[in-house]
Amino acid sequence: MLVKQYAVYKNGELIGLHTAADIEKLIGCNKTSVRNYAETGSIYKQEYTFEHIGFARLERNPQMRQADLERTGSYKADWE
Numbered sequence: 055m056l057v058k059q060y061a062v063y064k065n066g067e068l069i070g071l072h073t074a075a076d077i078e079k080l081i082g083c084n085k086t087s088v089r090n091y092a093e094t095g096s097i098y099k100q101e102y103t104f105e106h107i108g109f110a111r112l113e114r115n116p117q118m119r120q121a122d123l124e125r126t127g128s129y130k131a132d133w134e
Contacts, residue, residue: 059110060092063103071107 057073062081074085083091083098090096092104 055112056109057112058089059107060088061105061107063105065101066103071110073110073112077104 057075059071059073060077061068062070062072062077072080074088077083077088078085081098081102083102083104087098088104089106091098091102092106095103097103
């Protein structure tokens with residue numbers, strides 16, 4: 055599955071590349087708001103800015119892949 059990936063800046067310094075869901079967990083900015091902040095260039099909490107940088111393939115957790123294999127005999131349940 056492809057997900058949008060964002061560069062996250064704190065006071066103008068790059069602190070990481072994350073999905074909107076990860077950003078929500080890390081700093082509390084709602085996933086939809088991350089997209090809006092990135093599109094408008096607005097600043098979140100007077101220190102964070104976001105830039106949409108492209109798409110990343112979301113891979114499932116290896117333990118979940120193993121559970122799928124044990125349950126179904128294949129990885130068919132993987133993200134498509």
